[in-house]
């Protein structure tokens with residue numbers, strides 16, 4: 376048994392000053408004020424010394440970090456290193472490669488997910504590509520794109536041994552629209568992304584079960600006042616949870632604020648979209664068989680196209696506080712509880728019965744200690 380005492384608890388729906396969290400095995404068994412909860416004498420006590428105690432961050436869109444690519448066997452190292460950024464749960468995200476390479480990578484990812492090392496919990500795969508629109512390629516290579524068909528998806532899912540939980544695709548390409556009920560029927564979340572769909576097409580997709588949008592604003596038809604496009608539809612339909620990259624590079628803080636006001640924190644999932652080059656020093660690297668340049672906190676192709684993000688999810692939470700002006704308890708909601716609800720997990724809250732995925736944040740909101748299912752998987756030196 377463990378007890379975290381003397382922390383400011385962000386459940387995140389409530390803030391409890393100087394509260395106590397009790398942990399037994401993998402679960403939270405008690406959350407309350409110091410007066411209300413008795414710490415059993417046998418408990419291992421962690422003194423939070425007035426720091427913020429928050430649910431672990433959940434990242435639905437992460438390609439890797441520090442030179443490690445989540446799309447392949449290096450996923451094991453991604454799992455080990457993520458807790459340093461407060462991330463306790465994530466979807467390992469792919470990008471578009473030639474089909475045979477993708478199938479081999481999915482098998483390697485499934486091997487890691489079935490026998491994971493200690494670290495953050497990889498709860499599945501987010502397949503981003505190859506079912507994208509060549510008109511919104513972003514950093515991806517359209518030569519390797521294909522329209523979504525149910526047969527094709529099943530081949531990928533089989534290689535991944537059922538680990539694909541979310542698929543980002545362009546519903547307007549080929550017969551993709553007809554696949555949505557099959558995806559949702561199989562428990563796979565249907566997400567729009569890299570798409571030039573019209574508002575009407577998105578409306579049809581929502582009717583069929585579309586419920587999520589990848590990196591809102593990036594690589595999608597923008598809002599026009601006579602054609603609301605994908606961006607307008609994502610804002611309009613409550614059924615869609617909108618991913619938001621809050622690295623401060625992909626989206627202007629005012630636009631982040633607009634999305635959060637229109638959708639509310641309850642319908643936004645904060646994501647990093649971190650590249651395998653996230654956290655690396657400035658320089659030239661290779662990813663997806665192309666040179667990628669890290670400079671000034673961004674990853675870009677030679678032509679300036681953003682190639683995913685350099686920041687991890689902890690920076691996103693800090694940016695919602697510092698750039699958008701949200702109070703911490705609000706900023707935490709899209710980074711914890713909403714992402715957990717999207718995946719149907721008993722995570723993302725400090726509450727009895729929930730997984731003991733917990734992060735201690737210092738006064739600058741930097742992770743100091745990270746627990747995943749009750750186990751300490753990261754601790755700063757001091």
Ligand SMILES: [Zn+2]
Pocket residue numbers: 503513568569589590594
């Ligand atoms: Zn993308």
